[in-house]
Amino acid sequence: MIKLTDVSKLYRTSEIETLALEKVNLEINKGEFVSVMGPSGCGKSTLLNIIGLLDTPTTGVVEIDGIKTDTLGDASKTAMRNARLGFVFQSFHLIPSLNVTDNVELPLIYRSGISASERRERVREVLERVGLSHRMRHMPAQLSGGQCQRVAIARAIVGNPDIILADEPTGNLDTRMGAEVMEILHRLNKEDGRTVVMVTHNEEQARDTERIIRFLDGRQIG
Amino acid sequence: MRYIKQLWRELRSAPLFGIVTIAGTALSLFLIMVAMMMENVKVMPLAPESNRARFLYTGRQKLTGIENNEGRTFETPYPYRTICELFDSIPGMEAFAIYSQGCRPQMVWGGDRKQFMADFLEVNDGFWKVFDFTFLAGRPFTTEEYVSEARLAVITEEVARRMFGSVDGAVGHEITINRFPPYQPFKVVGVVRDVPTVADTAYGQIWLPLTAMGRTTDDNITGSVNGVILADREGRREEVRAEYLRRREIVNKRLKEVNMQHYDLGAPYLVSEFRTAMWNGFRDSVDMDKVKFYTMIVILLLVPAINISNMTQSRLRRRIKEIGVRRAFGCTRGRMIREILTENFFLTLAGGVVGMLASLVFVWLSADYLWSNYDGAASGSFVSIATLLDWRIALYTIGACFVLNILSNGVPAWRAARLNPVEAIGGLQK
Ligand SMILES: Nc1ncnc2c1ncn2[C@@H]1O[C@H](COP(=O)(O)OP(=O)(O)OP(=O)(O)O)[C@@H](O)[C@H]1O
Ligand SMILES: [Mg+2]
Numbered sequence: 001m002i003k004l005t006d007v008s009k010l011y012r013t014s015e016i017e018t019l020a021l022e023k024v025n026l027e028i029n030k031g032e033f034v035s036v037m038g039p040s041g042c043g044k045s046t047l048l049n050i051i052g053l054l055d056t057p058t059t060g061v062v063e064i065d066g067i068k069t070d071t072l073g074d075a076s077k078t079a080m081r082n083a084r085l086g087f088v089f090q091s092f093h094l095i096p097s098l099n100v101t102d103n104v105e106l107p108l109i110y111r112s113g114i115s116a117s118e119r120r121e122r123v124r125e126v127l128e129r130v131g132l133s134h135r136m137r138h139m140p141a142q143l144s145g146g147q148c149q150r151v152a153i154a155r156a157i158v159g160n161p162d163i164i165l166a167d168e169p170t171g172n173l174d175t176r177m178g179a180e181v182m183e184i185l186h187r188l189n190k191e192d193g194r195t196v197v198m199v200t201h202n203e204e205q206a207r208d209t210e211r212i213i214r215f216l217d218g219r220q221i222g
Numbered sequence: 223m224r225y226i227k228q229l230w231r232e233l234r235s236a237p238l239f240g241i242v243t244i245a246g247t248a249l250s251l252f253l254i255m256v257a258m259m260m261e262n263v264k265v266m267p268l269a270p271e272s273n274r275a276r277f278l279y280t281g282r283q284k285l286t287g288i289e290n291n292e293g294r295t296f297e298t299p300y301p302y303r304t305i306c307e308l309f310d311s312i313p314g315m316e317a318f319a320i321y322s323q324g325c326r327p328q329m330v331w332g333g334d335r336k337q338f339m340a341d342f343l344e345v346n347d348g349f350w351k352v353f354d355f356t357f358l359a360g361r362p363f364t365t366e367e368y369v370s371e372a373r374l375a376v377i378t379e380e381v382a383r384r385m386f387g388s389v390d391g392a393v394g395h396e397i398t399i400n401r402f403p404p405y406q407p408f409k410v411v412g413v414v415r416d417v418p419t420v421a422d423t424a425y426g427q428i429w430l431p432l433t434a435m436g437r438t439t440d441d442n443i444t445g446s447v448n449g450v451i452l453a454d455r456e457g458r459r460e461e462v463r464a465e466y467l468r469r470r471e472i473v474n475k476r477l478k479e480v481n482m483q484h485y486d487l488g489a490p491y492l493v494s495e496f497r498t499a500m501w502n503g504f505r506d507s508v509d510m511d512k513v514k515f516y517t518m519i520v521i522l523l524l525v526p527a528i529n530i531s532n533m534t535q536s537r538l539r540r541r542i543k544e545i546g547v548r549r550a551f552g553c554t555r556g557r558m559i560r561e562i563l564t565e566n567f568f569l570t571l572a573g574g575v576v577g578m579l580a581s582l583v584f585v586w587l588s589a590d591y592l593w594s595n596y597d598g599a600a601s602g603s604f605v606s607i608a609t610l611l612d613w614r615i616a617l618y619t620i621g622a623c624f625v626l627n628i629l630s631n632g633v634p635a636w637r638a639a640r641l642n643p644v645e646a647i648g649g650l651q652k
Pocket of ligand 2: 044045046167
C-alpha cells in the first residue's frame with residue numbers, strides 16, 4: 001500500500017542543513033494501523049508529509065498503491081491526495097470562515113461528478129459517524145477542541161480515502177477528548193479497513209496500534 | 223454562492239480590507255464611467271439628435287490664400303450660398319440642416335410677461351427633418367414659408383410657459399427679439415420639448431428661419447452657417463465626400479478670382495470626429511484622442527489595482543493556512559488561482575456597482591457643466607437618467623471589474639497557488 005525506498009529529506013536554509021530523514025525504508029500494508037514515535041525534531045512530521053505527497057523527498061521513492069510518485073506532476077499528486085489520502089492535523093486546521101458542513105465538504109468540491117445533494121448526503125453520513133450531526137451549521141469557533149478534531153476527521157474521511165495520516169491528532173486535546181478521537185480512528189481502521197498512520201507522543205495510544213515505528217534523528221530505529 | 227458566503231464572513235471579521243477594496247474599486251470605476259459617459263454622450267443617439275450615426279457634419283470651411291494672398295488662412299462658418307453649392311442635395315442625402323453659427327442668448331419678450339434671455343438659433347427648413355424634435359403643439363415652418371421669408375418661430379416648452387403661461391396658448395402669438403431692430407415680431411408656429419444642451423447641434427430655445435434674417439443672401443467668402451447632412455443610411459461618408467470634392471473644384475474655380483481656395487479638412491465628418499477633427503483639421507487627431515482616452519482608462523485601472531493588490535496580498539497572508547489546507551485536500555494550483563480570482567471578483571463587482579451608480583448620479587446632476595462649452599440661458603439639466611442608462615454601461619462595468627480584478631489579484635493569486643502546502647499549513651506555527 002505505502003512503500004518508501006531510501007527516502008531522505010534534507011532541509012537547507014542559508015545557515016544550516018538539517019537531514020530530517022535519512023534513508024528511510026518502510027512498508028505499510030493495507031488496513032494496518034501504525035503509530036510513529038520519537039523525540040521532538042526526529043522527522044516524524046516530515047515523514048508524514050512525504051507519505052501524504054505534501055512534500056517531496058530529496059532522494060528516494062514513495063510508492064502508493066504501486067504508483068511511483070516521484071515522476072508525478074503537481075496536478076496528479078493533488079488528485080491523488082484528494083482521492084486516496086485524508087489528513088488529520090494536531091491543531092485541526094479547520095477553515096474558520098466556513099461552517100462545519102462546508103469544512104467537511106471541502107475534499108468533495110475538488111472532485112468532479114458529485115452533485116451538491118450527494119455531497120450533502122456524504123457530509124451528513126460522516127458527521128453522524130463522528131457524532132456531530134447536530135452541529136452541522138456551527139462555526140469552528142463555536143466548537144470545543146475535541147469537536148473540532150472530530151470535524152477534521154470527518155473531513156479526512158468524507159472523500160472515502162484508503163489512507164488516513166494523522167499528525168499528533170490528540171496533541172491538543174485533554175485525555176477524555178483524546179480517547180474519543182482515538183476510538184473513532186480505531187473504528188475507521190477496524191470497520192472500514194482504512195490504513196491509518198499516526199504520529200503520537202503517547203506510549204499508551206501507540207501500544208493500542210498494530211505496529212510502532214520509532215525514529216531518532218531522522219533514522220528508523222525500530 | 224459558496225464564495226459569497228465565505229467572503230461575507232471573511233469581511234465581517236476584517237472589514238477594513240473589504241472597505242478599502244470596495245472604495246478603491248468604486249473610485250476607479252466612478253472615474254472610468256464618468257469618462258466613458260462623457261465620451262458616449264457626445265456620440266450616442268440623444269433626441270433630437272437621435273440619428274447621429276447617420277449624421278455627416280460639414281464642419282467649418284477652411285480657406286487658404288494663393289498668389290498674393292499666400293500665407294493667409296481662415297477657418298470660418300460657410301456662406302449660405304457656398305454650403306448649398308458644396309452639400310445641398312448631395313447623393314445619399316435624406317435631408318440637410320443648415321444653422322447659424324453660435325447660439326447666443328438674447329432678450330425676448332411677448333405675451334404679457336416680463337422680458338427674459340433665451341437662446342435662439344436660425345435654421346433652414348431641412349433642420350426639422352434632420353433632427354427629431356417632439357412637437358407638443360403646432361408644427362415646424364414649411365419649405366414654402368421658409369422660401370417666402372415668413373417671420374415665424376418655433377419655441378421650446380420652457381419659453382412657451384414663461385412667455386405665455388402654457389404650451390397650447392403659445393401657438394399663433396407673437397414674440398420679439400432684441401437682436402433685430404426694428405423689432406418686428408415673429409409668429410410662433412410650434413412648441414417643442416426642451417432640448418438637452420448636450421445635443422449641441424440642434425440645441426436652442428427659439429428657432430427662426432434663416433431666410434427671414436437675410437442670412438441667405440450675403441455674398442462673401444466667409445459666412446455664418448454650418449450644416450449637418452442626414453444620410454439615408456450609415457457608411458455613406460466616402461461617397462458623399464467624393465461628390466463634395468468634385469463640387470469643391472467648382473467652388474475653388476470661382477474663388478480663384480479672389481486668390482483663395484478651400485482646402486481639405488476631410489469633410490464631411492462623422493459624429494465621432496466632429497468635435498475634434500473640425501477644430502484640429504486632421505482626422506488623425508481622432509485616433510490620437512482615442513489613444514489618450516484609453517491611456518487614461520488604463521491608468522485609472524492600474525492605480526487602484528496596485529493598492530488592491532497589496533490589500534489582497536495581506537488578506538491572503540491571513541489565510542495562508544486555509545490555502546495550505548485546500549491544497550492538501552485536492553485543490554490544484556490552477557483551481558486555487560480561479561478560486562481567489564472568483565472570490566475577489568465579487569468584491570470588485572460590489573465596488574464597481576457602487577462606482578457605477580455614483581457616476582450615473584454625478585453625471586446626471588452635472589450634465590450641463592460636463593459637456594458644453596455652453597454658457598447660454600438654459601436652466602436645469604435636461605439629460606434624463608434614462609438617457610444615460612444604457613445596457614452597455616452595465617457591460618462596461620462588469621468588463622472593467624473583470625480587468626481590474628485580474629490586474630489587482632492576479633499576482634497575489636498566482637503567488638498563493640505556488641506556496642508549498644506544508645509551509646502554508648505550518649505557516650502560522652513557525
Ligand atoms: N521547512 C523546514 N526548513 C528547515 N528545517 C526544517 C523544516 N521543517 C522541519 N525542519 C527540521 O527537520 C527536522 C524534523 O522536523 P519534523 O517537523 O519532522 O520533526 P517532528 O519529529 O515532527 O517533531 P515534533 O515532534 O516536534 O513535531 C527538525 O530538526 C526540524 O527543525
Ligand atoms: Mg511534528
